Amino acid sequence: MAQAAAVNTKWWSGGKSPFNVEYGKLMMWYFLMSDTFTFGAFLIAYGTVRMSSISWPDPNHVFNAFPGAGHAHLPLVFVSLMTFILIVSSVTMVLAVHEGHHGNRKGVVKWMFWTIIGGLAFLSCQAWEWNHLFHEGAWWGRNPFPNADGTVATTNFSNFFFTITGFHGFHVFSGVIINLITLIMAQTGVFEKRGHYLMIEKVGLYWHFVDLVWVFVFLFFYLV
Amino acid sequence: MEHQTFGGEVTLPHHAPTDESKKRIWKTTLILSVITMFELALGYLIYNMHQSPDYNHTLVLALKGVIIILSLAKAFYIVSIFMHLGDEIRNLIMTIVAPLMIFIWFIIAFMYEGNSWKTLRNKYNPQEPVKYEQTETPSHEGGLK
Numbered sequence: 001m002a003q004a005a006a007v008n009t010k011w012w013s014g015g016k017s018p019f020n021v022e023y024g025k026l027m028m029w030y031f032l033m034s035d036t037f038t039f040g041a042f043l044i045a046y047g048t049v050r051m052s053s054i055s056w057p058d059p060n061h062v063f064n065a066f067p068g069a070g071h072a073h074l075p076l077v078f079v080s081l082m083t084f085i086l087i088v089s090s091v092t093m094v095l096a097v098h099e100g101h102h103g104n105r106k107g108v109v110k111w112m113f114w115t116i117i118g119g120l121a122f123l124s125c126q127a128w129e130w131n132h133l134f135h136e137g138a139w140w141g142r143n144p145f146p147n148a149d150g151t152v153a154t155t156n157f158s159n160f161f162f163t164i165t166g167f168h169g170f171h172v173f174s175g176v177i178i179n180l181i182t183l184i185m186a187q188t189g190v191f192e193k194r195g196h197y198l199m200i201e202k203v204g205l206y207w208h209f210v211d212l213v214w215v216f217v218f219l220f221f222y223l224v
Numbered sequence: 225m226e227h228q229t230f231g232g233e234v235t236l237p238h239h240a241p242t243d244e245s246k247k248r249i250w251k252t253t254l255i256l257s258v259i260t261m262f263e264l265a266l267g268y269l270i271y272n273m274h275q276s277p278d279y280n281h282t283l284v285l286a287l288k289g290v291i292i293i294l295s296l297a298k299a300f301y302i303v304s305i306f307m308h309l310g311d312e313i314r315n316l317i318m319t320i321v322a323p324l325m326i327f328i329w330f331i332i333a334f335m336y337e338g339n340s341w342k343t344l345r346n347k348y349n350p351q352e353p354v355k356y357e358q359t360e361t362p363s364h365e366g367g368l369k
């Protein structure tokens with residue numbers, strides 16, 4: 001028996017998960033890793049083209065509007081709001097995971113609800129911004145914004161902006177749908193019957209990843 | 225906490241959920257918010273510097289570098305604390321993090337490529353195309369003739 005105890009301390013000796021993690025959660029991690037490469041490739045393509053351009057539109061002059069503020073020049077304000085909405089929804093998600101560890105159904109449902117509200121708020125902001133830019137004449141293949149040095153810009157700016165924020169927005173959208181499904185499952189007691197709230201953890205990983213990608217979209221499109 | 229069983233596999237609990245972990249969540253939230261606000265402050269600083277035509281290019285580039293490093297710190301906190309990767313065992317962390325090392329090459333190679341294009345564009349002049357004339361081969365001293 002002493003031998004069995006010694007064997008048990010080795011991760012790769014068999015009989016248990018060497019990563020000490022459930023299969024679905026491990027696969028979620030690997031999916032997110034591959035998704036990191038997808039977003040990474042998008043952002044690096046954007047960086048390469050921007051770097052190869054002699055001049056580029058100034059984000060402070062493109063993203064300067066705020067709902068209801070008319071033509072006021074407010075650089076960075078709206079995107080700050082979007083960033084904080086996503087950070088807050090990430091916090092409510094981690095609180096839902098925390099309640100799941102305790103097996104507290106009510107707590108999970110409450111925090112999942114607020115996470116979904118945060119996701120919807122973010123999507124609404126993005127819809128407003130896209131609509132605003134569209135009415136200013138920007139879309140795939142169309143770019144009304146001049147370069148920072150005053151020359152006429154190529155359509156690269158709009159193409160990359162709409163493709164990358166669109167791909168991110170699609171992730172947020174699917175995240176909201178997945179959150180909604182798990183909220184219903186938690187509410188109807190599916191996880192209680194299973195005896196664990198691991199599904200909330202997996203969904204949480206996806207949601208945090210969406211926030212993580214936004215950190216870099218925010219950085220490379222709006223800040224630098 | 226007892227060992228949980230998932231489909232016959234014995235899995236150890238990652239960490240006992242205590243008030244300590246909740247405190248950690250709030251602390252991380254505070255850190256992320258403060259970093260974001262600091263980034264925004266630097267963003268406004270860059271914006272204000274851009275107002276004058278002869279701004280200090282090196283300083284703007286340095287500030288942008290600082291913002292990028294701060295964002296990487298944010299990414300670390302989100303992955304390590306919110307996604308609990310820091311609580312997983314080393315083997316798992318390495319299989320996630322090690323493949324990401326390829327980004328080091330990815331970013332350097334493509335930024336180099338982009339910069340090279342820019343240099344070529346700056347040199348390009350339709351009135352005076354660059355001539356690639358064959359120069360006389362320098363005479364070798366020694367070697368095969």
